[in-house]
Amino acid sequence: MLSLSLASLRHQSRQYLAPGLAVVLGIAFMAATLVLTGTMSSSIRQSVAGQYEPYASVVVARGADTIPAAVAHQVEEVAGVRAVDPVRTGSGLLRTSTGESYAMVTTESTTSPHPVLEGRAPRAATEVALSATVAAGSQLEVGDTVPVTAASGGSAGPVRATVVGILDVAGDPRYGGGTPAVFATPDGVTRLTGAKGWAEIDVVSATDEEASTAAIRTALEAKGVDVTVVTATQHADDKVTEFTGGTDFLAVFFLAFAVIALFVSAIVIANTFSILLARRARETAMLRAVGATRGQVIRSALAESLVVGVLFSVVGVITGIAMAWGLTRAGGALAGDALPDLVFTVPVRAVAVPVVVGVLVVLVAALPPVVRSSRVAPLAALRPDAAITATSRGGRVRIALGLVLVAAGAAALVVAGSLPSVLVGVVGGLVSFTGVIMAGSVLVPWAARAIGLVAARPFGPAGRLAIDNAVRNPARAAATASALLVGVTLVTMTAVGAATTRTAVTDFVNARYPVDVVVQGSAIPGATASAIRSTDGVAATATLSGTTVDASWGSSSARPMLSAVPEGLRDVVRDPTAVPTVTDGSVVVSEEAAGSSGIRPGDEVILQGPDGRTRARVTVAGDFDVAWLVTPATLAEVEHQPATTALLARFTDGADATATLDGVKELAGSIDEGQVSGAAPVRAANMQALDIALAVVLALLAISVVIAVVGIANTLSLSVIERTRESALLRALGLTRGQLRAMLAIEAVLLSLVGVVLGTALGVAxxxxxxxxxxxxxxxxxxxxxxxxxxxxxxxxxxxxxxxSVLPAHRATKVAPAQALAVE
Structure with a gap:
């Protein structure tokens, strides 16, 4: 039997290409996923914790405190310690000709200093050295002075520092992603950012990690120093966990799509083996007649499946590794310095797991048809195997269970939307889709006949024969359509989900930000306002005139911008009800502004402006954050000639919002202290992120769709071979080659339409x-x-x-009717 199985694999290898291709695609996706996640993990570790490779131990503070400065000297005195690298880090804002930019201000390493491109390293508290990234972005050179403000408010104001050097940090994993770094002495970091003490102390030791860590821990505990001492490896692991949140989200995300691809592959493989073994029913019967036992038949078929699984799984792994390598190289080339260097890594699990999974998928998919074929008595093998129908016992049980699962899953989806709960929704979707697959042997033929009455009948005899062929074997029709059903369902679900999310986010943003664009500045020139009004895509504008006033109420005070409500404001806002009602003698403060200033409804506030003062009663309403709103008459009491401080714009519905927004931003750049806010920038950011996510998901789902198409072609090809005598008889009775091709094409399209109709309905839900x-x-x-x-x-x-249907139809028309009818 083993020899027979090997001979069958040699001489009938073409019949295994279709299931093999499904295995290769599914396993390649999984292998590529595991390699990419391994590469990302290695790259993240190198980027986040690669700098700890030269060290043996790391001293860190407990909680949010810093390490006292004297601890560095105490660590240096421990036996076996060769050198210490105390690190002090703060955040600063550099003010240059190009604007204000964030930078990490830190000490330079003493054990492995960065190469100097120009100048030297800082030696005094008034000196700094810049990374090449910061120097290029700020247009600073050696000898320039730069004002630095502590980002955390640690200094009273800007502190000037002299640039004495530019350092090459390209080889440092901490700055490989373009992190802006400024280097200073420990006292310089304190002077510029207010940071004190040490963030950590890195230790170079003559002993191994464990011995060095134990010695330092013992010495510091004896002196009563309350710090944590860990090995450099442990500290690196902690840093990676802190960065990733302890969850490899990318691995989970991509593996979900790999599982989907394998699920579709399993459907295709199971369907293929069912047809293959049905075709070999007579061969199996002959083996049984000459003495082969059921066990031998099963083991022989499983041996063939095992060889197929191993061979094509290995090919899939090799293909997946090649794909991952190509994507890594392309990603590194496209990202440039924007991301850390990608460390291509092939973990052992990226090879072992896909091969094991591929073999298991093939064996599990092949086992049911293998067992079913072995049960056929030798004499009964001359008759076609009875398929499961709606009237059989197995069919009734399968349909009943499928309908129960559909109902239970639908109920779970309703509950998930009302709670809401993502977990319940996922479970409901899986349960209901499983029910649809189980009831497919009834749903697919019913849908095929119903669709065929409209789509296939007009094609005459070829159309009627296609309908009959599509519904003749319900199990085969269900398996063929189910592969495409999965792909259509997932793609439709993604598209509908993205469109629904887009609408929901847009409505939410419009409610939160009633105005598409708010342009603010100290004074907006009339020419700029006119240019914005004439920008393509701008439907209406309204300008707010105002002035800065001193406001006081009770023991509190503030210095807000006071603006008059302009005419035509209701034509600009998306929701007219969001426009607050402003009366003389009152001032309307947005809820956000009221919360930040501590003012409450009903408070009487004194407004002192350049040309006078007045009293007004406070009303808190709306989401306008541009100013405190008053009537033009009230504004005139404190400022006779107010400047235009804000411009509100509404975009034309259906216009290219991104292009319009870019045009407005370009014009706003000429305004002193100009800022652009409102609903349009928020919508643009959200829609861009949504479009990127949609593109990624659809690209990943495309693998499943490709496998589904392979499944249709595979099933149709085997079905054509299985019906060779039938096709020959139809040809003998007068069916032309063109009609035979049309019959097979209509049959394939009919099953595709079934997958489209059912998949679209499920995807929308x-x-x-x-x-x-x-x-x-x-x-x-x-x-x-x-x-x-x-x-x-x-x-x-x-x-x-x-x-x-093209290749199967071509194969069917090549066989002469007399030759096909003579085959026994």
Whole structure:
């Protein structure tokens, strides 16, 4: 039997190419995922903790405190310690000709200093050295002075420092991603940022990590120093865990799509083996007749499956590693210095796990048809195997269980949207989709016949034969359509989820920010306001005139911008109800501004302006953060000629918001202290992130769709071979080659349409339910269907089915009717 299995693999190898391709695609996706996550983990470790390689031990403070300065000398005195590298770090803001920029101000390493590109390292508290990134971005050179302000408020004001050097930090993993770094002496870091003490003390030791750490810990405990001493390896691990939050999100994210691809692969493989073993029923019967036992038949078929699983899994792993290598090289080239260097890594699990999973998937997919074929009695093998139908006992049980799962999953989705709960939604989706797959042997033939009455009948005899062929074997039809059903469902779910999220976020942002764009400045020139008003995509504008006043109430005071409510404001806002009602003698303060200033509704506030003072009663309302709002008459009492301090703009519906926003920002750049805020920038940021996520997810799901197309082509090819005599008989009765090709094409398209109809319905339900379970607690969610994308998905699925029928149809028409009928 073993020899027979090996001979079958040699002489009938072509029949295993289709399931093998499904295995290769699924396993390659998994292997690439594991290699990429291993590469990312290695790169993150190198970037976050690579600087600890030269050290044996690290002394860190307990809690949020810093280490007292004297501890560095105490560590240096411990036996076996060769050198210490105390680190002091703070945050500063550099003010240069290019603007204000953030930088990390830190001490330079004494054991492994950075190469000097120009000048020297700092030696005094008034000196700094810049990384090449900071020097290029700030346009500073050696000899320049730069004002530095402590980002944490540690200094009273800007402190000037002299640039004495530019350092090459390209080889330091801490700054490989372009982190802006400024180096100073310990006293210089304190002077510029206010930071004191040591953030950590890195130790170079003559002994190993464990011995060095134990010695330092014992010595410091004897002196009563309350710090934590760990090995450099442990500290590096802690840094990586802190950076990643203890969860490898990327691995979980990509593996989810790998599992989806394997699920689709399993459907294709199971379907393929079912047809292959059904074709070999007579061969199996002959073996049984000459003495082969059921166990031998099963072991022989599983041996073939094992060889197929191992061979194509290995090919898939090699393909996946090559894909990951290519993506790593491309990602590094595109990112440049924006990301740390990617350390290409192939973990052992990236090779072992996919091979094991691939073999298990093939064996599990092949086992049911293998066992089923072995049960057929030799004499019964001459008759076609009875498929599961709706009227059989197995069919009734399968349908009943499937309907129960569909109902339970649908109920869980409803509950998930009302709670909301993502976990309940995921469980509901999995349960309901499993129910649909189980009931597929009834749903798919029913849907195929219903769709065929409309789509296939007009094609005459070829169309009617295609309908009959599509529903003749319900199990095969369900398996064929289910592979594409998974892909269409996932793509539709993603598209509908993204569209629904886009609408929900847009409505939420419009409610939170009633105005598309708010341009603010100390004084907006009339020419700039006119240019913004004429920008393509701007539908309406309104200007706010105002002045800065001294406001006092009770024992509190503030210095807000006081602005008059302009005419035409209701034409600019998205929600007219968001416009507060302002009367003479009152001032309207937004809820955010009131909370930050401590003013309350009903307070009487004295407003002192350049030309006078007045009293006003406070009303807290709305989300306007541009100013305290008053009527033009009230503003005139404190400022006779107020400047234009803000411009509100509404974009034209359907216009290119990104281009319009860029045009407004460019014009606002000429305004003194100009700022651009409002709903449009928030919407643009959210939509850009959503579009990127959508593109990534659809690209990953494309693998599943490709496998599904392979499944359709595979099933149709084997079905054509299985029906060789039938096709020959139809040809003998007068069916032309063109009609035979049309029959197979219509059959493939019909099953594709079934996958499209059912997949679209499920995808819409899952997409809306998913958004509600994710964001239902924070915003109102209403279904939004991207009809264009849904039509594109349907068109691609139909074309894929049509393309899948080309080779099988060509093979079917090549066989002469007399030759096919003579085959026994």
């Amino acid at each position: 899952y997409g809306v339910a998913g958004v509600r379970s994710l964001f239902g607690e924070f915003m109102a969610v209403s279904p939004t269907l991207p009809w264009g994308q849904l039509a594109a998905v349907a068109l691609v699925a139909v074309l894929a089915g049509l393309l899948a």
